[in-house]
Amino acid sequence: MTINKLSQITHLIESELNQFNDRFKKSLKSNVSLVDLVARYILKQKGKKIRPVLVLLSSKIGGEINERSYRGATLVELLHTATLVHDDVVDNAETRRGFPSINAVWKNKVAVLMGDYLLSRGLMLSVEGDDFDFLRVITNTVKRMSEGELLQISKTRKLDNDQETYFKIISDKTASLLSTCCEIGIRSSTTNEDKIIALREFGENLGMAFQIRDDILDFIGTKKIFGKPLGGDIKEKKLTLPLIYALKQASDRESKKIISNVKSGGKKVQVEDVIEFVKKYNGIDYAVKVSNDFADKAIQCLSIFEASETKAALESLVSFVIERKN
Amino acid sequence: MTINKLSQITHLIESELNQFNDRFKKSLKSNVSLVDLVARYILKQKGKKIRPVLVLLSSKIGGEINERSYRGATLVELLHTATLVHDDVVDNAETRRGFPSINAVWKNKVAVLMGDYLLSRGLMLSVEGDDFDFLRVITNTVKRMSEGELLQISKTRKLDNDQETYFKIISDKTASLLSTCCEIGIRSSTTNEDKIIALREFGENLGMAFQIRDDILDFIGTKKIFGKPLGGDIKEKKLTLPLIYALKQASDRESKKIISNVKSGGKKVQVEDVIEFVKKYNGIDYAVKVSNDFADKAIQCLSIFEASETKAALESLVSFVIERKN
Numbered sequence: 035m036t037i038n039k040l041s042q043i044t045h046l047i048e049s050e051l052n053q054f055n056d057r058f059k060k061s062l063k064s065n066v067s068l069v070d071l072v073a074r075y076i077l078k079q080k081g082k083k084i085r086p087v088l089v090l091l092s093s094k095i096g097g098e099i100n101e102r103s104y105r106g107a108t109l110v111e112l113l114h115t116a117t118l119v120h121d122d123v124v125d126n127a128e129t130r131r132g133f134p135s136i137n138a139v140w141k142n143k144v145a146v147l148m149g150d151y152l153l154s155r156g157l158m159l160s161v162e163g164d165d166f167d168f169l170r171v172i173t174n175t176v177k178r179m180s181e182g183e184l185l186q187i188s189k190t191r192k193l194d195n196d197q198e199t200y201f202k203i204i205s206d207k208t209a210s211l212l213s214t215c216c217e218i219g220i221r222s223s224t225t226n227e228d229k230i231i232a233l234r235e236f237g238e239n240l241g242m243a244f245q246i247r248d249d250i251l252d253f254i255g256t257k258k259i260f261g262k263p264l265g266g267d268i269k270e271k272k273l274t275l276p277l278i279y280a281l282k283q284a285s286d287r288e289s290k291k292i293i294s295n296v297k298s299g300g301k302k303v304q305v306e307d308v309i310e311f312v313k314k315y316n317g318i319d320y321a322v323k324v325s326n327d328f329a330d331k332a333i334q335c336l337s338i339f340e341a342s343e344t345k346a347a348l349e350s351l352v353s354f355v356i357e358r359k360n
Numbered sequence: 361m362t363i364n365k366l367s368q369i370t371h372l373i374e375s376e377l378n379q380f381n382d383r384f385k386k387s388l389k390s391n392v393s394l395v396d397l398v399a400r401y402i403l404k405q406k407g408k409k410i411r412p413v414l415v416l417l418s419s420k421i422g423g424e425i426n427e428r429s430y431r432g433a434t435l436v437e438l439l440h441t442a443t444l445v446h447d448d449v450v451d452n453a454e455t456r457r458g459f460p461s462i463n464a465v466w467k468n469k470v471a472v473l474m475g476d477y478l479l480s481r482g483l484m485l486s487v488e489g490d491d492f493d494f495l496r497v498i499t500n501t502v503k504r505m506s507e508g509e510l511l512q513i514s515k516t517r518k519l520d521n522d523q524e525t526y527f528k529i530i531s532d533k534t535a536s537l538l539s540t541c542c543e544i545g546i547r548s549s550t551t552n553e554d555k556i557i558a559l560r561e562f563g564e565n566l567g568m569a570f571q572i573r574d575d576i577l578d579f580i581g582t583k584k585i586f587g588k589p590l591g592g593d594i595k596e597k598k599l600t601l602p603l604i605y606a607l608k609q610a611s612d613r614e615s616k617k618i619i620s621n622v623k624s625g626g627k628k629v630q631v632e633d634v635i636e637f638v639k640k641y642n643g644i645d646y647a648v649k650v651s652n653d654f655a656d657k658a659i660q661c662l663s664i665f666e667a668s669e670t671k672a673a674l675e676s677l678v679s680f681v682i683e684r685k686n
Contacts, residue, residue, distance in 0.1 A: 068514040154502035176480035188394040
């Protein structure tokens, strides 16, 4: 079965997701009216909610979804939202999920402070719930995410990314949080360390597949309605896997030409030429293969769990991630 | 005795401050070279270190300075540094302590991510040390600080700040952290709840006096070499206590004229006129009185402690805060 929509997977936890949504909404309430205003704006922009889904499914595969699972799901979604708000400052993004970004509407300063506020709200939930095991995991995740982004920025400036560094960057900036979702989810329902480790690894591999797919989507498909437009990474001088691979396959002369094209930056970049180059040297095919390999590893991590509807849902989530078109 | 320099107070904990400095330096190490580069840049800009001083003196008045005290001092200084780095994005500041700001040198995105990184490093120290009591205090502080800044931004836009809201803003954005320094410090050396509460209150009142002094310094003295130039708040449309008071004393007509002057914003503001107006209506004298009242309250909070060198040092710190010229 091809998974086109996340709802094909999440029907299993539909009422739990509604419960999560209520709690997430509540967690954004504030006495400061500007905070409330920005929070309501954030709530209008419904994302895929893939992280809370992952927390809830992970709780369910470990035992039963409970209060701690909901707090964990709210924590990761708050952290994810905080990083999105900060990322928009980082990327100088003007839109997010089809809406003008917070920094575009309220300027950078509100975006920076709002991100700090959202992060602190998430951490406070864990503190109030005595979920110190969550805090142990999440603070390391925050560190890895910011370090990953900073590493990407330095590589972007020098345009000298290689596959190994690329893997480190996407592991830190993306896979770490998906892995954390799984770990927090299953920790809320079991103390079985083997299962916890297996599911954390599942999340790490899923996250790698997810980000590589994201990077592939920058090169293929039509101009997207939501999210970043085609070639956005190229214009920002981010060297991702399809291009890193193609650059290694091509002759020095041809590679240098492409690099100098990307170096021109922004609107001056001939995006079509770069995409054509990547396709000519099978950069997309290679990245698809690598993404599939990570997806396979993710599936293997689940072997410790007995067959169940929840396990099937997690497997479907893997398919969804590597097949998605946006 | 007039306290002109913090070193007159800190000689009591000189070797402990050196130990703290070593730990702070170590906490900034990273494998990502860009992070290391920015961290070294931060270390070159020696601030007053008033927060770690407060943690260490608070530990000493409660018992003995120990490992947990050092972790607490490092935690608050990392958080403080994180907020400074984010504040520079918030304020679009071009300099900080006489150096070009991080956002001016490395752009906003590096500043945002570096702030996130510093905060996570601080939290990780507490997690690794099992200092969950610190985390309980500090996460609420992070929330209050961002909420306070956001409240200030909304009031700045409308130019309608009153004394009550002003107190709320400075309590959240400044006093909360100084209070947290005291609480974390004394929690590291005693479990006596009465003493902990007394010292937390001391920190809150000290913080209020500190921020009001800061706001007074925007109106008096000569152009500063370090820090914000004279009239910086006025140009940013921040209504602080001296001006809030003067606006209430003056006639409607005169107040409206001043407000419309401030509203013009940035370089267009006739700073000298605003300062003259504030002085005419005793705004400075009033703010000095309020600042002194908070200072007195802070001193009173210390009455629970027996006389000691450490107590005297904390009292001197109060004098330093309300007498400082920059």
